[in-house]
Amino acid sequence: MPDKVQRVKGVNDILPAEVRQWQALETIIQNVMAGYAYGEIRPPIFEKTDLFARGVGEDTDIVSKEMYTFSDMGGLSLTLRPELTAGVVRSYIQNNLQQVSPVQKLWYEGPMFRQERPQKGRYRQFWQLGAEAIGSPNPEQDVEIIDLFYALLRELGIEKSVTLKINSVGDSESRAAYRSALRDYLMPQLNKLSETSRNRFESNPLRILDSKAPNDREIIKNAPKIRDCLNESSAAHYEEVLAMLDKMVIPYFQDDLLVRGLDYYTHTIFEFTSDALGAQDAICGGGRYNDLVKELGGSDVPAIGWASGIERLLLVVDAIKPLSTDPVLDLFLVVTGSDLRTETPGIIRNWRSAGLSCDADTLRRSMKAQMREANRQGARYVAILGEDEFSQGVVQLKNFESGKQTTVAIEKVAEVIIKDA
Ligand code: HAM
Numbered sequence: 001m002p003d004k005v006q007r008v009k010g011v012n013d014i015l016p017a018e019v020r021q022w023q024a025l026e027t028i029i030q031n032v033m034a035g036y037a038y039g040e041i042r043p044p045i046f047e048k049t050d051l052f053a054r055g056v057g058e059d060t061d062i063v064s065k066e067m068y069t070f071s072d073m074g075g076l077s078l079t080l081r082p083e084l085t086a087g088v089v090r091s092y093i094q095n096n097l098q099q100v101s102p103v104q105k106l107w108y109e110g111p112m113f114r115q116e117r118p119q120k121g122r123y124r125q126f127w128q129l130g131a132e133a134i135g136s137p138n139p140e141q142d143v144e145i146i147d148l149f150y151a152l153l154r155e156l157g158i159e160k161s162v163t164l165k166i167n168s169v170g171d172s173e174s175r176a177a178y179r180s181a182l183r184d185y186l187m188p189q190l191n192k193l194s195e196t197s198r199n200r201f202e203s204n205p206l207r208i209l210d211s212k213a214p215n216d217r218e219i220i221k222n223a224p225k226i227r228d229c230l231n232e233s234s235a236a237h238y239e240e241v242l243a244m245l246d247k248m249v250i251p252y253f254q255d256d257l258l259v260r261g262l263d264y265y266t267h268t269i270f271e272f273t274s275d276a277l278g279a280q281d282a283i284c285g286g287g288r289y290n291d292l293v294k295e296l297g298g299s300d301v302p303a304i305g306w307a308s309g310i311e312r313l314l315l316v317v318d319a320i321k322p323l324s325t326d327p328v329l330d331l332f333l334v335v336t337g338s339d340l341r342t343e344t345p346g347i348i349r350n351w352r353s354a355g356l357s358c359d360a361d362t363l364r365r366s367m368k369a370q371m372r373e374a375n376r377q378g379a380r381y382v383a384i385l386g387e388d389e390f391s392q393g394v395v396q397l398k399n400f401e402s403g404k405q406t407t408v409a410i411e412k413v414a415e416v417i418i419k420d421a
Pocket residue numbers: 082083084085114116121122123124126127128130131132262282283284285286287289304305306307308309310311312
């Protein structure tokens with residue numbers, strides 16, 4: 001026997017029963033996004049590698065070790081998108097979206113690719129839902145985008161199981177001041193830090209705050225806070241964001257150790273985490289990236305956004321308040337008598353075009369097996385069609401729930417079922 005081909009490590013098959021859950025979530029997402037006046041954007045799945053190197057940052061884990069990069073036939077280096085902020089900004093610049101409106105509010109959903117060590121909630125192909133508001137520098141935009149994710153959590157009924165952690169990394173002047181304060185603090189203890197943190201000391205000391213190594217955490221506990229190094233305008237921005245969150249009664253926790261693993265952030269950064277998950281507890285992460293549009297060749301346009309891992313979001317939803325997915329099949333046609341097999345495709349086609357979801361047997365199975373199949377599919381009704389019924393132009397229509405059976409003209413079946421819904 002030939003070997004069975006297995007799927008690649010760290011990727012998932014999303015099977016029909018799960019897809020129904022995804023679709024229920026997607027309906028909620030679409031409604032929330034429409035309510036907040038965000039338009040959907042669908043950028044390509046791969047981009048030039050350079051976009052991510054420049055956009056996300058050469059020193060980040062994502063770019064330095066997690067990207068799926070390959071050369072196309074022309075020798076061009078391409079990368080499967082590990083995230084979509086850089087792609088959205090590239091698209092914003094290339095399509096002159098600034099000219100369409102001064103604030104562009106965009107959302108997206110799709111697969112992302114990172115070569116990370118797979119575990120529960122961490123995959124190599126995973127889906128992100130994301131939103132980006134490009135154009136406004138003001139705190140009300142920060143609060144709107146946070147409130148957008150919070151609204152989704154509320155619609156899903158899981159907002160109480162999720163914590164919003166927030167911090168500010170300020171503008172570049174504030175970050176430079178903080179980098180130097182942090183280096184001064186860490187320098188005398190450098191040899192006690194983990195190797196990864198020692199490597200980050202020069203290139204990106206803020207990421208040391210993110211370290212999970214127990215020794216590092218001890219040292220980090222007493223490190224200076226970014227908050228204390230913000231210059232006046234950065235501090236004012238942050239204060240305004242927090243005051244507005246208070247006003248909107250969106251609970252948050254100021255996390256002085258929160259730094260995000262991507263290089264483009266400025267000012268407000270945030271993460272939503274959930275106790276319902278294991279080690280991979282972040283269901284959403286985001287922040288301001290006021291310099292990225294300019295760095296990728298556009299004009300000086302500020303922006304803010306977030307992205308949420310859909311698999312993780314659904315893990316929380318499943319643990320707290322599973323989405324209800326209605327049975328999909330209205331009607332199953334059960335045929336007795338082999339002469340009628342040629343009639344069934346036309347009959348169910350008419351019911352389908354009248355708006356019903358219908359199915360019928362194509363394996364020429366016994367009536368009993370057909371009834372079992374109707375049951376398995378959770379059909380609301382079965383229509384039984386034998387020679388006698390066919391000659392009179394009727395079916396026996398049975399409501400599975402009530403058990404009630406009536407004789408109905410074939411062309412009236414859809415009408416009767418729709419009226420009954
Ligand atoms: P990120 O924190 O790298 O940010 O990813 C956002 C979310 O994607 C995470 O909180 C998590 O829910 C999910 N996620 C990330 N990696 C994986 C994985 N390997 N498996 C499953 N889920 C994962 C970004 O990607 C930024 N682009 C967010 C952003 C948008 N910032 C501004 N705008």
